Amino acid sequence: MGRWQPGAQGRLQQAAMELIVERGYDGVTVAEIAERAGLTERTFFRHFADKREVLFAGQEQFAAGVVEALTAAPPQLTPLEAVVAGLAAAGTWLNDERRAGSRVRQGVIDAHPELQERELIKLARVAAAMATSLQERGVGHAEAVLAAEAGMAAFRLAFTRWVDDPGEHDLPWHLDAAVEGLRAVVA
Amino acid sequence: MGRWQPGAQGRLQQAAMELIVERGYDGVTVAEIAERAGLTERTFFRHFADKREVLFAGQEQFAAGVVEALTAAPPQLTPLEAVVAGLAAAGTWLNDERRAGSRVRQGVIDAHPELQERELIKLARVAAAMATSLQERGVGHAEAVLAAEAGMAAFRLAFTRWVDDPGEHDLPWHLDAAVEGLRAVVA
DNA sequence: CACCTTCATGTCAGTCGCTGACATCCCTAG
DNA sequence: CTAGGGATGTCAGCGACTGACATGAAGGTG
Structure with missing residues (x-):
């Protein structure tokens, strides 16, 4: 591995859970989830069809x-x-x-x-x-x-x-x- | 009645059904529904909590x-x-x-x-x-x-x-x- | 080793759903 | 006639989501 850290999807899920537990689902943006996972918003939507789906993988x-x-x-x-x-x-x-x-x-x-x-x-x-x-x-x-x-x-x-x-x-x-x-x- | 035609909510529902049958749910915007009903997008959201709700009144x-x-x-x-x-x-x-x-x-x-x-x-x-x-x-x-x-x-x-x-x-x-x-x- | 293909990611611009704040204007009560 | 209320319009803005294109690393091939 080089450019990309592996496990992007898992990192997004974990980041999402952490942030949502902290601030609630509505208090978290997809951009923030992606940022905590070291990725961009666009990449989030390449792994999950929409914001909700990150909790149902x-x-x-x-x-x-x-x-x-x-x-x-x-x-x-x-x-x-x-x-x-x-x-x-x-x-x-x-x-x-x-x-x-x-x-x-x-x-x-x-x-x-x-x-x-x-x-x-x-x-x-x-x-x-x-x-x-x-x-x-x-x-x-x-x-x-x-x-x-x-x-x-x-x-x-x-x-x-x-x-x-x-x-x-x-x-x-x-x-x-x-x-x-x-x-x-x-x- | 004067400024407003009555039955705004019903007009929105009817306009929504017509347009959706024509072009499908995703092919219709809330602004278009409101326009056909002679109203604005903002007013649509005063009658229905979100776009889907117009079909469930x-x-x-x-x-x-x-x-x-x-x-x-x-x-x-x-x-x-x-x-x-x-x-x-x-x-x-x-x-x-x-x-x-x-x-x-x-x-x-x-x-x-x-x-x-x-x-x-x-x-x-x-x-x-x-x-x-x-x-x-x-x-x-x-x-x-x-x-x-x-x-x-x-x-x-x-x-x-x-x-x-x-x-x-x-x-x-x-x-x-x-x-x-x-x-x-x-x- | 140089080259090429693949693929996950980044960047950017744009649409649309949805909301808060404020203005407008008709209708009605007094 | 005036004041207030209620439904609507206007405007600015955020956030979810998408398409198009660029980038750079991994891996195979010569």
Whole structure:
């Protein structure tokens, strides 16, 4: 390496998190983030499609992992069971070491509607991908969509609980609890 | 009236829809919308918080109507039944006369991710309001959240079907069908 | 070693969304 | 008739984002 320090994208993410925690999302400009990372504003937008996206990098891996686990799930599982199996795979990534970081990040997102919008569409895209995968195993369209979205609702509840709770249980445990609650409510 | 033509907000909405259908959301500037409505860009932003919002006016009434119907639902209903009762009230507003308009509007939204984001957060807020209302009638937090979000998933599927289908059935009919599908999938 | 290609980055100018501050002018209350 | 309020216009400015072009380092080829 010579002209460029490696890891530009990671530096931008770290700089963004630091500055946003200090001053809030609206109190930070893209130029400032880039400057702290030793780059220019223009380069920021070569790594991230927009300002919000700097907080959501890595989400593609999450989505891919979930869909992969869902696709690999045994065919005899019910649609909802398969969805839960897929989402449970996220527990591998969201392990106890990442809990504190997840809490900080979620606090930032919860404080800014623009970031909530981005989060919602990301999760909706994961749900849509799960629904497509379910259809490929023969599940009807309506059932696939409903299983994917209901499972995603359970996952969101489970994630909230996992982030906030003192940490006795891991994410898959909370997910199972949420799915149990879902069955109770829908039955 | 004298200096101002009445119905500025409505004129802005109509101008926006016309222009967006012609050139697409990204091909239209706020200044152009305002100009077609006989107003200035600054006035546009006095009526709508941002450019996207011009396509979502009236949503507050929708949300208020749903929550009101949910609150008024008989106490002996299960949480999910109460949510469905609330959402079914939207069928009064989304009647057959509005089906064509809803299809056009939904086509615009489906073509632009920024608009999908806004739609998702609006629906999520309705779901959150429904969950709060459920908690006020004694439902636990987890059950309230899950019933509200599962019901909202059914509503979204029902709305899609209602908008696209040749129109033999009304929205409440599609909603019942979706809820039945939900029960089948979760059970 | 000299040369060339590639590619991440820098530079610059410009558009557009959005906001604060202040002025304008009609309508209505008194 | 006058005073005040409310909707609008005007203007200046910031920040997000983009296209076009220039730069310089890394790596391969002769």
